[in-house]
Amino acid sequence: MHVDLYEKFWMWLSGVLLALFAAAIIYTAAAQAIQPPSHVETIDPTTSRTDPRFVSLGVTETADGQQVVVMAQMFAFTPTEIRVTAGRPVTFRLTSPDVIHGFQIVGSNANTMVIPGYVSQYTITFNRPGEYLIVCNEYCGLGHHLMYGTLIVEAPGGEG
């Protein structure tokens, strides 16, 4: 098959470009552990409100940081307001008793689907104190746009 010289050059250039993209992804995944939220854990959506894993919602202190348990349901996050400390790893655990929701903390990399029957979990550290908007970013019904919450990141030491 005859391929024009310039086109060959272009093909190599395209190949190198894509290899660089792939390398960047491998590097960030391997060296910096940047992965999409991919936790595998199931839960019965009909009983999730009384499931021991989701009975006490909100923030608890753990050995190495904080854990936040959130229930996402039509059309609110419980709790609506979450307070965490800057500079410490925060592990979010979420589920839904009804339809699929999204949990996106605007201005951060926190962005996950919340799917009934499954538990979403991921860990993130907030370095900048301040007030963040949390939005549902998956259409969940006519009140979808009313589903939001607030994350308050307080400076360490509690002076907020």
Added chain:
Amino acid sequence: MNERYRLPYANFTVAVLAFFVGACMALMQALSRADLPLPLRSEQIYYLSMTAHGVLMALVFTTFFIMGLGYVFARTTLGQDTVNERVGWISFFVALIGTVLTAGAILSGTSTVLYTFYPPLQAHPLFYIGAALLVVGSWIWCWLMIRAYRLWRRDHAEAAIPLAMHGMLTTVIVWILATVGIAIEVVGMLIPWSLGITTTIDPVLARTFFWWFGHPLVYFWLLPAYAVWYAVLPRVAGGRLFSDPLARVVFVLFILLSTPVGFHHQFADPGISAGWKLAHTFATLAILFPSLLTAFTIIASLEVAGRLRGGKGLFNWIARLPWDDPLVSCVILAMLTFAVGGFGGAINAAYAMNAMVHNTAWVQGHFHLTVGTAVALTFMGTAYWLLPRITGKELRLKPVAQVQPYLWVIGMGLFSIVNHVTGMMGMPRRVYDLSYGGSPVAAAWAEWTTISAVGGVVLFVSAMMFVLVVFATVVWGKVGQAPAFEYAVPLDPAEPRASVWDRMGLWTVAAAALVLIAYLYPILQLLSMERFGSIGWKPF
């Protein structure tokens, strides 16, 4: 009307009607974005019109247009008798009945589930049954395309498949591989669940089958557009196709790589392990390659055209291109837009960066550049090219057709760039209202969205210009001599001969194997877990 083109003409008619209604739905959404106190404005209407817009544009307009184009390509490149007319009408009516059922279910307000219809949102059973019939109709069409090719092959053992048809067969194969996923989801899961035969459904399993279908769906749209870029554009622009064999390589790469990529739509899903998401990421990056190759070949073909028309020097050939021909301007503008949309797509597919844009306005900005412009604008240009050839009528209101593509790109620029910007700022997609309790972050988005609303109105005007030209041509077009269907000739004068790149059966088998590798294990893994299904919800 030429008897021979009645079947594609019927398909194009449904496509244009769906486009018309879909565009009207889009106008309502655009005006909502401007936050005007319009009469009838409500959550119900907003989310209903969004569902209708998505289904009519992405599924109905595209499918019927592509089926019509397939009949035209088969008849004009393989031979007039290769298409079985009667079966073609069966395909048409099955797909049409499906469309009417689904559209009816949406407009009745019982199926506001958006065009991704993720369970456990539950639509009316007729929504799913109609969608299934639309796909069944398209399967009959697929069979007709393959049959046409086989009939032709019997008498042309040594010849390369005519390039337009090569692209169309690629479309058919990608579609068959893709629709296996949606058939399992809709027929195996959603229909029995919506009818109450089963009580619960696993949303992650359903999403996995949906995206098995959902990503190759975009190549089902794009490949017929590429067939026009390769096989029609160079001819109309007055040039030659720069490389015929590489065009075939491109199409074959799409057969192989279109499907094993779906998890890049599920990066943010729980229940699917990171390793498989990463594997699908690499296949997604690989599929950028054939599009990069296409960019070279088409631009080189256009340069040949510009130079044959007297272009000199480095850039003068660009000015010599027939920018006033609506097919040429539509396709070139579609390509330029696609270059931007393609790189945006690389960002969506980037394993780590996805979290910054997932389900934000960025996503709708992205696919309005790709399917909404690269594909839709190419189809509009193709309609301007097809109409005189299948009806024998001269294009009416030609100046309108000449301006329309430019207006589309201006409107899309305003709409889409704003969506990319607000998406980066964190604005979620598919929301009726942006007030978020007076949040200052949300207020910053709202400053931008008025611009996207203006873009939406410009797009609506452009869409109506297209519909007007089609309507005027059909109703008032002067009957004359239909121009011949002429396809691009390669720069290399040697007659292309059948090569390994024409072995469609072989590539189909290879592609099916890749689909199995990409999906078998993750699906078995899902099935092997203790899972809890969801009942249906209708919060609309």
